[in-house]
Amino acid sequence: MAYDVHIIGGGMAGSEAAWQLAKRGVKVRLSEMRGGGDTTPAHQGNGLAELVCSNSFRSDDHENNAVGLLHQEMRELDSLIMGAAEVAKVPAGSALAVDRDVFSAEVEKRLSALPNLEIVRERIDRLPASGLTIVATGPLTAAALADSIGQATGADSLAFFDAIAPIVHHDTIDMDIAWKAARWDKGGKDYINCPLNRDQYVAFREGLLAGEKTEFREWEANTPYFEGCMPIEVMAERGEDTLRFGPMKPVGLDNPHWATPEHPNGRWPYAVVQLRQDNKLGTLWNMVGFQTKLKYAEQVRLFRTIPGLENAEFARLGGLHRNTFLNSPVLLDRQLRLKSAPHVRFAGQITGCEGYVESAAVGLMGGLMTAAEVAGRDWTSPPRTTALGALLSHITGDAEAESYQPMNVNFGLFPPVDAEVRKKQRKLAYTQRAKHDLQGWLASA
Ligand SMILES: Cc1cc2nc3c(=O)[nH]c(=O)nc-3n(C[C@H](O)[C@H](O)[C@H](O)COP(=O)(O)OP(=O)(O)OC[C@H]3O[C@@H](n4cnc5c(N)ncnc54)[C@H](O)[C@@H]3O)c2cc1C
Structure with missing residues (x-):
């Protein structure tokens, strides 16, 4: 034509x-x-x-x-x-x-x-x-x-790096540990939240720091990250609480599994991993803000230490790519x-x-x-x-x-x-x- x-x-x-x-x-x-x-x-x-x-x-x-x-x-x-x-x-x-x-x-x-x-x-x-x-x-x-x-x-x-977040099969998430809610109860119970206490968070961060990462080729070594899509292990390097103030922020998320007579709606965990529905069927959920350059085996091992994801099966793991503009x-x-x-x-x-x-x-x-x-x-x-x-x-x-x-x-x-x-x-x-x-x-x- x-x-x-x-x-x-x-x-x-x-x-x-x-x-x-x-x-x-x-x-x-x-x-x-x-x-x-x-x-x-x-x-x-x-x-x-x-x-x-x-x-x-x-x-x-x-x-x-x-x-x-x-x-x-x-x-x-x-x-x-x-x-x-x-x-x-x-x-x-x-x-x-x-x-x-x-x-x-x-x-x-x-x-x-x-x-x-x-x-x-x-x-x-x-x-x-x-x-x-x-x-x-x-x-x-x-x-x-x-x-x-x-x-x-x-x-x-010019070039910089973007990173992809992993996707989890819904039926492999333990909902006796995780729970559905939106932050401050705004907009429906649309997110799945996995709660971490302090020890679990500290161990998870250490795992990120120690985990084996994808090696960069020489031309990639000096290419900066885009701040809005930074890998979690790079955030973990920036300080003990950086993740807790970023993608693992727990504020406004009462965990009903931790309800007590004093706190009938539950308590905020020390840190949270959030998952968001990824397809219409609701069978796939992506880990919000969890872009990573950890090696695949390392991702599976470490993400299964997150409460609720002990038996998680991943439809896709995280990765890194170059961005040309x-x-x-x-x-x-x-x-x-x-x-x-x-x-x-x-x-x-x-x-x-x-x-x-x-x-x-x-x-x-x-x-x-x-x-x-x-x-x-x-x-x-x-x-x-x-x-x-x-x-x-x-x-x-x-x-x-x-x-x-x-x-x-x-x-x-x-x-x-x-x-x-x-x-x-x-x-x-x-x-x-x-x-x-x-x-x-x-x-x-
Ligand atoms: C891995 C990755 C993760 C990203 N994650 C997000 C995200 O989570 N959220 C977000 O908002 N944005 C994200 N982005 C950024 C960006 O918004 C998307 O890349 C977006 O799709 C860009 O739109 P585009 O049309 O410019 O390019 P694209 O949607 O990538 O479309 C370009 C098309 O051109 C085709 N093409 C390339 N070269 C040729 C050629 N020589 N001849 C013919 N066809 C060619 C490609 O196959 C592709 O289909 C991500 C980008 C990447 C690469």
């Missing part, structure tokens, strides 16, 4: 960009290498928009949370990723989490139904010399294309185009946003920009006071280029609200302003 736009990569960003373009009548070729004999170190299957680690799109609170606001803005723009997430939703308190298989199948079903879109299972090794192109090959871009991008940008790609503030213009080759636009995590939702959001905007370009129309960015606009501005020039690191959406990217607004009301002030300004932008588009 002849096409107007070539999208390379059928992940979160590429799928969303393809949707935004094809439903506007633009002819699109979507090239995805998985299913054509290739894969990445993290993907398990061949489905479009596969979630490689957590099954969560994080908070869905559009009044007090920046990522929840981003969800809402994407819904306003008929996002494919948000639409499919709605169909694939599983319980997760105030977060939006999905069954990853249902989600990917829904994305593929919706895209396959578009007559202007051809999905081709092929690996692309070079940046096309001409023709409108969106590169959305993500943090695990295949090597030959990464080299080609390196040549075109004249810069080495561009120094976008220097290399891309305000519309995500490579300054040195403006027919090539980048979208998704390769631009230096971080997270499923952010990647899809940048794909969505890349799709809208390209649709305008095909139609010969100017495109105006969403206001910087919106989550979409704040993220785009950050990537395309407002971030500090010298220390550029992948970034989740957060209120720190937004222009500050009036200093008079009381602290408790600030988040609401950000989201109310964003909603108002997005409506203005939509009306003028």
